[in-house]
Amino acid sequence: MRKIIVILILAFIPILMIGQNENKLVVKPYGFLKGDMVYATSSVYSWGNPANIYLSAPQFAGGVENPALGFTAQHTRFGFKLSKDGDIKVGGKLELDFYGGAFDANGKPRIRQAFASVAKGNFEMRIGQQWDLYSPVNASTNNTNGNMWYAGNRGFRRAQIQLSYKLPMDNIVPMIQLSVGEGSKEGAGLGIDNKAASPMLQGRISAKINKKYVVGVYFMNANFSPIPDSTNYDFSASGFGADITLPIHKYFSLKGEVNMGTNLNNANLFNIAGNGAEGDDRKSLGLWFNASSKIHKHFQVVVGFGMDQNQTDDLAIGAIESNTVIYGDIIFPITKEYSVALELEQITTAIKDGDDRSALIINFSGKINF
Numbered sequence: 001m002r003k004i005i006v007i008l009i010l011a012f013i014p015i016l017m018i019g020q021n022e023n024k025l026v027v028k029p030y031g032f033l034k035g036d037m038v039y040a041t042s043s044v045y046s047w048g049n050p051a052n053i054y055l056s057a058p059q060f061a062g063g064v065e066n067p068a069l070g071f072t073a074q075h076t077r078f079g080f081k082l083s084k085d086g087d088i089k090v091g092g093k094l095e096l097d098f099y100g101g102a103f104d105a106n107g108k109p110r111i112r113q114a115f116a117s118v119a120k121g122n123f124e125m126r127i128g129q130q131w132d133l134y135s136p137v138n139a140s141t142n143n144t145n146g147n148m149w150y151a152g153n154r155g156f157r158r159a160q161i162q163l164s165y166k167l168p169m170d171n172i173v174p175m176i177q178l179s180v181g182e183g184s185k186e187g188a189g190l191g192i193d194n195k196a197a198s199p200m201l202q203g204r205i206s207a208k209i210n211k212k213y214v215v216g217v218y219f220m221n222a223n224f225s226p227i228p229d230s231t232n233y234d235f236s237a238s239g240f241g242a243d244i245t246l247p248i249h250k251y252f253s254l255k256g257e258v259n260m261g262t263n264l265n266n267a268n269l270f271n272i273a274g275n276g277a278e279g280d281d282r283k284s285l286g287l288w289f290n291a292s293s294k295i296h297k298h299f300q301v302v303v304g305f306g307m308d309q310n311q312t313d314d315l316a317i318g319a320i321e322s323n324t325v326i327y328g329d330i331i332f333p334i335t336k337e338y339s340v341a342l343e344l345e346q347i348t349t350a351i352k353d354g355d356d357r358s359a360l361i362i363n364f365s366g367k368i369n370f
Helices: 002-016
Strands: 026-040 044-046 058-061 068-072 077-084 089-097 110-120 123-131 157-166 172-181 200-209 213-224 235-249 252-262 283-296 299-310 320-333 338-351 357-369
Touching: 058 320, 058 338, 058 357, 077 110, 110 157, 157 200
Parallel strands: none
Antiparallel strands: 026 068, 026 077, 026 357, 044 058, 077 089, 089 110, 110 123, 123 157, 157 172, 172 200, 200 213, 213 235, 235 252, 252 283, 283 299, 299 320, 320 338, 338 357
16 A cells, blocks of 8 residues: 555656646646644543544543543644646546544555536536535634544535536625535445435535635535435435634634534534434434634634534433533644644533543654645
8 A cells, every 4th residue: 555655756756847838738746744742631432332442533422431541643644735737627536544543553545525616617526536515614623633523513425426516706705505415424334235226315505705705605415225225215314504614813712603403413514413224214413613823923823612512302311412512722833834733622421310431642753745
């Protein structure tokens, strides 16, 4: 695998030397190198799985008081943006990282995004793996790959065909986006194949105001057939929500989302309500926001909150009722490219008819962008 990555990089070198000629395909590299130290005062369940008591993406408080410490460089990522101007614009993106779970020394390359695009005028079509339209905004947490998943932020990446159209206006630029893509989870169960032969549908209507403020609303729906070779749609996942991105001033910028859904985990959308089946719908409410301030070119602050509420009817004793995260970051950009950051994150997980679990997570990192 390492040889393959090296070959890919070397293959791009001649393309990177191409000038800014509108008749040529231009490829620009980007990414960052990032190292992290993570300490947890109590156990955490990565990705909500009690078998994963490691410091990967700590989203659930595990209820065990044993502390844990980890060091990793697996949040490192790199990619290439491709573009060619003209009457018909073409382009794309390839983005990889090394994220794979526990803090192992030998991280494996992983595709994050890989899509080809074509655009004419205000219309664009992208085909390949890219970010969901449902819950499209990422929080400014130092947990680069964990985001606020299981604490209000649902969206993920998946293979899809995505269409977008911007309405040409002055101070307000509305945009309509639609996509069809893979709706099932990966690797097992529904993810073995899409037996329903029905794509996941997503849509988003947004508006960019004064070239910087963005507000949007979105929805998704996916039908599944868990019985092999059955053509009946036995159950579905569905949801809707809204998002905001408001860079009001360098001293105050706000972004966040609120969303609701049913059986979202079946469609690889992260929430504590779990997977659902016919007659056993799992409902959830998610909310997150964070405010950031660039107090000085060498000093920035971020404060955030996220909440995931299990609204499933008749929750069983021992089920997770809610997951709440409060976090704060102080960031020191040493130069334009290099920064260090310290994040404190408090996770509280409420259990039906049980004691609340909690864990304090301390994350220290160094990152250089390119």
